[in-house]
Amino acid sequence: MTSTTTTGQERKAPGRPRNAQADEAILDAVLTLMAEGQSAAAVSIESVAAKAGVGKATIYRRWPNKEALLIDAVRSMKGPIPELAGVSARADLIAMVTANRSSRVQEFGKVTACLLPELMKDEQLRQMHHAVMEPRREVMREILRRGIASGELRADLNIELTLLMLSGPSMAQGLFGTETGVPLEEFPVVLVDALLRGAAA
Template structure:
């Protein structure tokens, strides 16, 4: 990303605030989010990252950040969410098809980078409550999308009525995260990983 000075980015941000209804500076937003991700991927813990450090890395003033985010936790949530990207669109034609789409969406090139950042965060996720809250805030909306698919399958009779939805979520997402972040089992091929994982879980979940 092109390096921007504090003055240049703040001028853009100030110009965006002139007049009612003007959008805020996209360049400043991107610089701030990129700075957070650079600090995290560089090994800084969530607790150690400060607004001052983010501002210096992004080349903006602290006031520019606080005009956009009320606190550091909100900034971290947005930064990790931006890295993860939007949830994929679902066809809604079958439970299997939608689950494959969701799992495959966790195996993209974007997710490769996200997995590396997440690997840097693992110590904080294990011992730091702040980063754990941030991470839960990022993944909960995606979990809810998958819950919706499973609930729909139960309602239609495609899945067992007594299906443990939360455990099924874990069975689907756990192996995906393990392979993304740790390459936990190199003997499991990447080819059609989503299809094979979903089929394995659905063997026990089908009505």
């Protein structure tokens, strides 16, 4: 991956410390604009700067281009990967599904819907998005592998398909909320338990 895909977290502005409040305001401005209905293509550095109350130079000191800014905004939506207890695959899967959600889950669902068309058209953006999501997916794979090894999950479990079965409903719930018929606060437990009816040993 080229230097143009370096994330904001990995860069430091030369000669001056990073301002965490400015970073947060800029990333939140990106998410707010997209949640309001702007496509990823329509979001501009100018509109983000105006929304965040900063100058364009402040943004360019942190991100080399709009694509890197968009991906860091996605990263901020997801939050950190949680510490897992490792007691059971069920508990760890619930923890991961829960960590991928927030009180802004429906707003972030709109952001995802705006970003998807751009991911289909832009190979570089898709690779950057993959770099953000793959570490989380690998943690989920490891949970499933441990579950298989311990006998909690069936030995012939298709790990990649199981990942899709976890991520697809999560995306739909983010987009449609309670219209899916599943209460938001119960979603992680309901999803994992439904999956385990077929995946459990």
